[in-house]
Amino acid sequence: MTKTTALCLLPFLAALTLGGAGQAQTTTAPPRVVLGTTQQDGVAAKLGETFTLGKASPLNFTLLSADYSVGRVVIGNTVYFPKVGEKLLVLHYTVHNPQSRDVRYYWPDLTFTAVDAQDRNYPFAQAVAREGTSERLELNLKPAQKVQVMTVIRVPAAGVVPKLMVAREAALLRYDLRGQVRKLAAGLADPADASGATPLAQLPATMNAFRSLERFDVRLDDVQFTNDVLGGKAPPAGQRYLSATFTLRSMEPRGSRYAWSDFKPILKDADGERVEYNQMLLKASRDEKAVGTLEAGEEVRVRFYFALPANVNGQSLSLTDGAGRPLLFDISSAR
Known part of the structure; x- marks a missing residue:
């Protein structure tokens, strides 16, 4: 090879070297994987709306109302009463059987989780009562039968509870409770909290x-x-x-x-x-x-x-x- 030929090939060899290096960089970088950052799927829900929850055994669910309480709630033989640093979030709802066969309903068939302003979760009492009674509810719903139900969640005494999650099987409802929960009764709420959600200490x-x-x-x-x-x-x-x-x-x-x-x-x-x-x-x-x-x-x-x-x-x-x-x-x- 003459000196002139070698000089002519140098630019071509340099281009091949740079191209190969660039290709190696793009193909060898490992994929970036982050686990646990995706929020569980759910449907934004409002009080009074009816949803069909579950596929294997669907039930129709309607959250009717919610209220704060510092009183006693009795379900079956159990008394639920808030401690000094707590109040109760009382949930009122209906369950309706849309199927053509009988469906049993009792407390594990729907789960309720309250979420406070610091994103801390509070599970429900794992007990439900027929609305207006202290009777612990467990029954077989006939086709098209509807029942009114109540349950409670112990939540922090201070401030509002902004979120509620309701789940059955893989279905999940997300409620924004801000401004939707009935305030504490007059004389029980701390006047320093305009939301009416914080009870007095005494x-x-x-x-x-x-x-x-x-x-x-x-x-x-x-x-x-x-x-x-x-x-x-x-x-x-x-x-x-x-x-x-x-x-x-x-x-x-x-x-x-x-x-x-x-x-x-x-x-x-x-x-x-x-x-x-x-x-x-x-x-x-x-x-x-x-x-x-x-x-x-x-x-x-x-x-x-x-x-x-x-x-x-x-x-x-x-x-x-x-x-x-x-x-x-x-x-x-x-x-």
Whole structure:
């Protein structure tokens, strides 16, 4: 090969080299794979709309309404009651059988998941009731039969619950609940939250009216000061007793035991000082310890009492029977 021929071939060889290198770069780069970033498929749904869910055994579902609650919900023999940091999201819906054969419906056939503002999930109670009753629902739906149903979800006390997911088989409905959930009843909502979705930490209560705790409905019947012997002891020198008489009504389906340890009363005096519970529960009209068992719906009258300086009145009395938020009674008028 002459020197001239070699010089002529150099550009051609350089082009082949560069082209081959470029081709190698594009064919050897591995594909980029990212797992778990795709949201589960679902249908945007609204309250009042009817959807057919499931293919193997379809059911028609309609979410009718939803509301926030700090009250007691009973399904079967189980009591659902929100703790201090919780409220209940109560769901009301219908289930309709569109098939030509009987279809069983009970709690696992539809699943409900609430999602809070921080995208945390809260599953439903795994129990459903026939609307308007505490009856645990499990039945065979006849063709074209429709039933109204209720269930509950424990959700955080603070703020709204923006999302709800309802699923059956592979079908998924997504609800935007903002502005769609019935607010807490007047007097129960924290006025600092304009949405009406955040309950007060303590629930105002009045005398002579039953209010709900977890296991009992309670009514404050009387508050008075006395120098009588209570708990086998007279008031200490310079002090008197503040006595508060309550009626307890058992609300558990299987009845309720009651004793001093079942309650957490706290008195605040007129100076705002807290007076701790003396762990005594007395019968309403006798200086005897109150303890026993009530059937569902049965009532008993009991007394709590606290020692206060003779010249100091009471301001408020709170009462709860578990981990729920307490009822708060204004007793400042007692003399």
